[in-house]
Amino acid sequence: QVQLVESGGGLVQAGGSLRLSCAASGRTISSLPMGWFRQAPGKDREFIAVITVAGTITHYADSVKDRFTVSRDNAKNTLYLQMNSVKSEDTAVYYCAARARSDVAVPTFLRHYDYWGQGTQVTVSS
Numbered sequence: 001q002v003q004l005v006e007s008g009g010g011l012v013q014a015g016g017s018l019r020l021s022c023a024a025s026g027r028t029i030s031s032l033p034m035g036w037f038r039q040a041p042g043k044d045r046e047f048i049a050v051i052t053v054a055g056t057i058t059h060y061a062d063s064v065k066d067r068f069t070v071s072r073d074n075a076k077n078t079l080y081l082q083m084n085s086v087k088s089e090d091t092a093v094y095y096c097a098a099r100a101r102s103d104v105a106v107p108t109f110l111r112h113y114d115y116w117g118q119g120t121q122v123t124v125s126s
Contacts, residue, residue: 002026002098002115009094009120012086016124022079022096022117030074033099033107036081038092039119045095047108049081059106063089088126093119 008020020036033052039045048061049070058070069082079096097113104112 002029002032002100004096004098004115004117006094006096006117006120009122011123011125012083014086014088014124014126016086018083018086018122020081020083020094020096020120020122022081024077024079024098028074029072029077029079029098031102033102033104033112034070034072034079035097035099035107035113036068036070036079037095037097037110038090038122039095040089040092043092045110047110048094050106050108051079052105053102057106059108083122086122086124088124091122091124093121095119 003025005023012018035050036048048064051058051070067085071080096117098115100114
């Protein structure tokens, strides 16, 4: 089992930056693909970023490409999401997720993930 806890959310002005963290416990995440998703009010949870086991490959949703950066520190068992140039449409609850196996190198669908955090709220003011 893997427990995931997100932090770093809050209120930020449009154009600003925010860094989210996802601390894992229960087992090491070094062998697990990790991802970030978000869910805005009244909308489905959507994929925004994924990082492979070694951190050598990342993939982003078009809506956040070139603004958000996903990274991982396996020694700290932590996943990060650096959010720059945020927009009002980035307002959502952000979730980190882990896949229990590394058989899918770049998982981008909700069904690919086995473990989820409780989410952290990000609100962008215009």
